[in-house]
Amino acid sequence: MTFRRRLVQAAVALAKPAAASRGSVATTAAAIQHATNSAACTGLPRAQFPWAKVSLGFAAAGLMTVAEPPSAGCTSTAVKADGQAAAPPLPAVKPQDGSVSHKVVFVLGGPGSGKGTQSARLVEEFGLVHLSAGDLLRAHMKSGSPEGQMVADMIKDGKIVPSHVTISLLQQAMDNSGKHKFLIDGFPRNEENRSSFESQTGIQPELVLFFDCPEEVMERRLLGRNEGRTDDNMETIRKRFKVFIESSLPVIQHYEALGKVARINADRSADDIYKEVRRLVVEL
Ligand SMILES: Nc1ncnc2c1ncn2[C@@H]1O[C@H](COP(=O)(O)OP(=O)(O)O)[C@@H](O)[C@H]1O
Ligand SMILES: Nc1ccn([C@@H]2O[C@H](COP(=O)(O)OP(=O)(O)O)[C@@H](O)[C@H]2O)c(=O)n1
Known part of the structure; x- marks a missing residue:
């Protein structure tokens, strides 16, 4: 039995009566989603998310402060493009040490699901800094260093690069942006990414x-x-799809249990998807 089939079956067993299962990421994810806490409210309007009412604390937010131009993998454009009312600025949560905290939206999904495409649109409309973990790693692999070569080999093989490399690139890019609202695309991609990022x-x-x-x-x-x-x-x-199911879906499941996931049907036109995406982000 293949891994994917086993995973789908496990998810379906958990998820009864979730409709399964031609083995697609979508059906697997739907089954897992169904199996997790229904209070997670995936797909509900943003205002109904339980966590929306909670002000989250950001313990180590003062770690990142420097102001330099954005680096590779990091793009930012000033608010507004389409003539509609601009989103109200996100309120800054002040940590106790007086520095400004960081607000982060993770953009996750399988390879080719449209993360980069939708992130670019959000950057165009809102004053968010887009950090693509993949773009940062691809820039790093051109450095000519032994670590860069290791990253190149891992990407070519569809493997997930060790967290300390990716987190250090992300942290540097956050520092260099001088901003505090980030759209982090393609990260965290496994439990090691997630727990290391949170603890660091x-x-x-x-x-x-x-x-x-x-x-x-x-x-x-x-x-x-x-x-x-x-x-x-x-x-x-093929390897990336397997890694996504095996390593990345559990991260989504983790955040789903915390009520933080908005599941978006990405098998639609980019315009239709964006209508939904912008509604979620505008309410932040
Ligand atoms: N909704 C969509 N419909 C059709 N093609 C899309 C859509 N979203 C993205 N694409 C195209 O699919 C490819 C992968 O999209 P991309 O945003 O790079 O995905 P990801 O960042 O998740 O790997 C790109 O060539 C992009 O232009
Ligand atoms: N957090 C991350 C993100 C990407 N990567 C690597 O970068 C590759 C490309 O990631 P990406 O996000 O740019 O592209 P997609 O695979 O989503 O299309 C992944 O397949 C991994 O090899 C990683 O190791 N760790």
């Missing part, structure tokens, strides 16, 4: 956007992406 930065996400998309749709998009990436080939794509 003290940051908990305000919201986790989960782009839920069937594998066959993601596969088609990745094969058509045409960005010259070493991992957008059929062999590596």
Whole structure:
């Protein structure tokens, strides 16, 4: 029995009567989602999220302060693009040491689910800093260092790079932005990413956007992406799907149990998806 089939079956067993299961990431995720705390409110309007009413503390928020230009993998554009009313500024939560805290939205989903596409739109409309873990790692692999070579090898093989490398790149980019509202795309991708980030930065996400998309749709998009990436080939794509199911879905499940996940059907046009995404973010 393949791993994926086992996982789907396990999720379905948990999830009765969740409709399963041609083995797609979407059905697996739906089953897991169904199995987790229904109070997580995935798919409900943002105002109904239980956590929306809670002011979260950010213990180690004062760690990041410097103001320099954004670096690779980090983009930011001033508020507004479409003529609609701009989002009200996010209130800064003041940590006890007087420094400004960081607000983070994690953007998760399988490879090719549209994380980068939707993040770019959010950057265009809102004053968020977009940190793509993948972009930061791809920039790092060009450094010519032994660590850069290790990252290149792991990406080509569809593996998850050790957390200390990725977190250090993220932390540097956060420092360099001089801002405190971040859209972190493609991270955390496994439990090690998640727990190390939380313990090292003290940051908990305000919201986790989960782009839920069937594998066959993601596969088609990745094969058509045409960005010259070493991992957008059929062999590596298969490995990335497996890693996503095996390592990344449990992270989503973790945040779902905390009521922080908004599951978004990513098998739609980019415009339709964005309508839903912006509604979630505008309410933050
Ligand atoms: N909703 C969508 N419908 C069709 N194609 C899409 C959609 N969203 C993204 N794409 C395309 O699919 C490919 C993968 O999208 P991307 O945003 O890079 O995904 P991810 O960051 O999750 O890997 C890109 O070529 C992108 O233009
Ligand atoms: N947190 C992360 C994010 C990406 N990566 C690596 O970077 C690759 C590409 O990630 P990405 O987010 O840019 O792209 P997609 O796989 O989502 O299309 C992953 O397959 C991993 O090899 C990682 O190791 N750790």
